[in-house]
Structure formats: C-alpha cells, structure tokens
Amino acid sequence: MASEKPKITVVLNDGQFQPVTSYDAQRLSEFPNNQIFDLSEVSQRSPEHHKLYWSVLGAVVRSTGKWATSDHLHKELKMICGYHQRIISEITGAIFYVPDSIAMSKMNQQDFNVYFETAMMKLAEAIGQDPMELFEIMPNLLKKPPLD
Numbered sequence: 496m497a498s499e500k501p502k503i504t505v506v507l508n509d510g511q512f513q514p515v516t517s518y519d520a521q522r523l524s525e526f527p528n529n530q531i532f533d534l535s536e537v538s539q540r541s542p543e544h545h546k547l548y549w550s551v552l553g554a555v556v557r558s559t560g561k562w563a564t565s566d567h568l569h570k571e572l573k574m575i576c577g578y579h580q581r582i583i584s585e586i587t588g589a590i591f592y593v594p595d596s597i598a599m600s601k602m603n604q605q606d607f608n609v610y611f612e613t614a615m616m617k618l619a620e621a622i623g624q625d626p627m628e629l630f631e632i633m634p635n636l637l638k639k640p641p642l643d
Contacts, residue, residue, distance in 0.1 A: 505534070540599040540607060547630075548597075548611055551618075554630040559622055570594055572614045 514520035552565035573594040
C-alpha cells in the first residue's frame with residue numbers, strides 16, 4: 496500500500512542533496528546513516544506559465560463564444576497543434592486520435608514553451624487576433640461597472 500505521507504523532496508546543490516523544506520529535513524533525519532534512496536528527477540515547470548495558458552484560454556472563450564469552455568478549446572488546441580497519438584483499433588481497424596497531456600508531470604518546461612507558442616499562433620489564426628491581447632483586455636472589462 497502506498498504511503499499517505501508526501502514524498503521527500505531534495506535539491507542537488509554543488510553535488511550534495513539538500514532537503515527543500517523543513518518537512519523534508521525532518522523526514523530525512525528519521526533514517527539511519529547510509530540509507531539508500533531511489534531518487535527520481537523532477538522537471539520544474541513554471542506554474543505561472545501554466546496558469547497564463549489557462550487564463551488566456553478563459554479570456555478567449557468569454558470574449559469570442561466560439562468554444563463552450565476553456566477545456567473544449569484546450570482539447571482542440573492539442574489536436575491541431577499535433578499533440579496527440581494516432582491509435583488504430585485492432586478490432587475494427589478504426590483510427591482514433593487521443594490528445595496528449597500537458598500536465599506538469601507529463602511535459603517539461605521546454606516542451607511546454609514550444610506547445611504554448613504553437614497554441615497561441617494557432618489560436619491567433621482561429622480568432623483573427625493575438626489571444627494575449629484578449630487576456631490583457633478581459634480583466635479590465637470584468638472590473639468596469641455596467642453602463643446605465
């Protein structure tokens with residue numbers, strides 16, 4: 496059964512692993528010297544960049560009405576940007592396309608940068624303007640009081 500405790504996180508500094516938080520330090524202190532650990536590299540993604548992507552999609556959906564939700568737009572962008580897998584059914588021979596994930600655990604920052612730029616370019620083509628402009632305008636429109 497998997498542990499309910501969070502994983503211990505360390506960072507490599509000058510060839511030495513250092514705990515990231517006091518929780519990590521406490522957990523490490525519970526182990527004897529010479530304990531062997533099985534480490535996995537964690538790619539660091541920018542949460543701010545990820546949030547920007549979803550904010551832009553939300554602004555585009557609200558201002559254009561072309562998509563029902565930002566999730567619908569997101570799925571379409573992944574497909575038109577080529578972030579999908581082609582699957583052929585062994586039973587029927589039918590071809591299916593399944594979108595890839597852009598989750599932080601599935602895509603590193605460098606790959607996300609490429610995806611983001613491609614998605615913004617495709618989105619600009621679809622709506623006839625830079626989607627970042629809508630993102631910058633939308634917060635101001637939402638704050639304005641209604642006109643009488």
